[in-house]
Amino acid sequence: MLDNLLRNCTLQAICALQFMQLYAVELSADELRKSPVPDAIVARAQFTTEIVNREPVDQVVKLDSQVTRVFFFTDLRNLQGRTITHRWEFEGEVVSEVEFNVAGPRWRVYSAKSLNPGESGKWTVFVIDESGWPLHASIFEHGVMEE
Template sequence: MLRTIVKLVVLSSVLLTLPMPSWAASIARAQFTNDVIEREPIDKIGPTIQVQYGGIQKVYFYTDLRDMSGDQVVHRWTLDGDVMAEIPFNIGGDRWRVWSSKRLLPGFDGTWAVDIVQNGSVIESHSFEYID
């Protein structure tokens, strides 16, 4: 029993000394919101957005990034897998908050996603259904 505990302690200490992947602590928050005020999202939109006729709906994607200073991150907006927009951000500090938005019109219904891309690799993805 003592031998097993010692093995677990040694294994734990080895794992704690391994370097974390670059993406592990990089995204503190990522969410869809109706607006961003004073660099903070005002709410969190759920997984479904209903089409509203008679106007344009605007959806924001907010990302709070950590320890990525000097890198570039892209918000890649897709609709049913087709790229609709790519918005690049140059990260200028250890904590950097960025957001992008998309105007949703009737007829743009389907699965919307935003991929957070760093150095050509998707490090996180979020999606919602825009339904009529």
């Protein structure tokens, strides 16, 4: 009886693995069809404390907790006619999404986020296209003591 049970479990496990492999191949092929054109890229992306003449003035990786505003800048290439989103996440939770309609072969955009003083944690911005395909991600830490 135990022998039969082990055989059945083994067969079920093999079937499940084959199904998962088949599904994974189909999913990968489907995702590849959705992927952006190879020349469509995020040429630059960075957090900054200010934007002047459509350009970031500095690059932020860590911010003191007293800083209450941060910008995320992206320089997009060959994405004209597409909708790109900056998805802001704090500690893994989506807190806002800002959409941009890209109107040219080189398009610079930025979004801003107000930060709560004393709030510490990891912020991530994902640059995603209209299908949800991630083109880029950047991370900074807020509330980190200056060294």
